[in-house]
Amino acid sequence: MANQQLKPVAGLLLVLNLCMYVIVLGIGSWAINRAIDHGFIIGPDIHLPAHFSPIYFPMGNAATGFFVTFALLAGVVGAASAISGINHLRSWTSESLPSAATAATIAWTLTVLAMGFGCKEIQLHIRNSRLRTMEAFLIILTATQLLYLAVIHAVASRR
Template sequence: MASDQMKPVAALLLFLNFCMYVIVLGIGGWAVNRAIDHGFVIGYGFKLPAHFSPIYFPMGNAATGFFVTFALLAGVVGVASAIAGINHIRSWNASSLPSAASIATVAWTLTAVAMGFACKEIELEIRNARLRTMEAFLIILTATQLIYIAAIHGAF
């Protein structure tokens, strides 16, 4: 089991990650709401535009839909990871480690996928300040979530 010296480090990273995942969820929710309000209107008698995408986001580029979708998934699983992490930090024993480590690993994996789409979105360049903020948070979260996983395992 990880040493007790890693408990404050893990708790700090857990709090930081939780706050950042909540912010990612807020910005992602805004992006989805805006996409729904300003997306394509398809009804009876309307034809699909030539380059129709079911995940069209009017405020970004071609990667925005995938980026926001995976960012929302990573945010939800990240918050669940924080809840399991709180339980593990409270008890800090070997029996609570597997659940905290497994959900943290899933959250990190989804965050890494979202970070990949963030990098693609940065490469394509056309985006607004909120999307840039979410990109930065996901890039930071990819590193801090991995460090959190190492901290709860006592790998330092």
């Protein structure tokens, strides 16, 4: 009985996480596109600057490249884990739980890593509103993904 009561909670968290991961992917893709379009161009007579980074983003600070890279990784894995979670939600059996739990755990760890780079970016101050939005989404996703993990593990411990 209690297992069925947690199913709507897990479903709500899955839909919320999927929507937020898709938004993170959209903003991260915009940042990558802008970095490619406005990045450093190396020509025959141009020398690299002293502190050149191959992960250069013109709209942020030194942590932006790492933040966007890991946010994109977390977004892709998070969206895939949400799809695996939806499959688990449809069947809601102990056979589908391990794949959903494993994918959600990997997505959560990558989200925590991206959030760490987001916190470093916040500390360095120079960033635009889209990057601030992505930082906020990743901070919220860290909590909601952990809550989703707790819900599906609570169901597993009651079986």
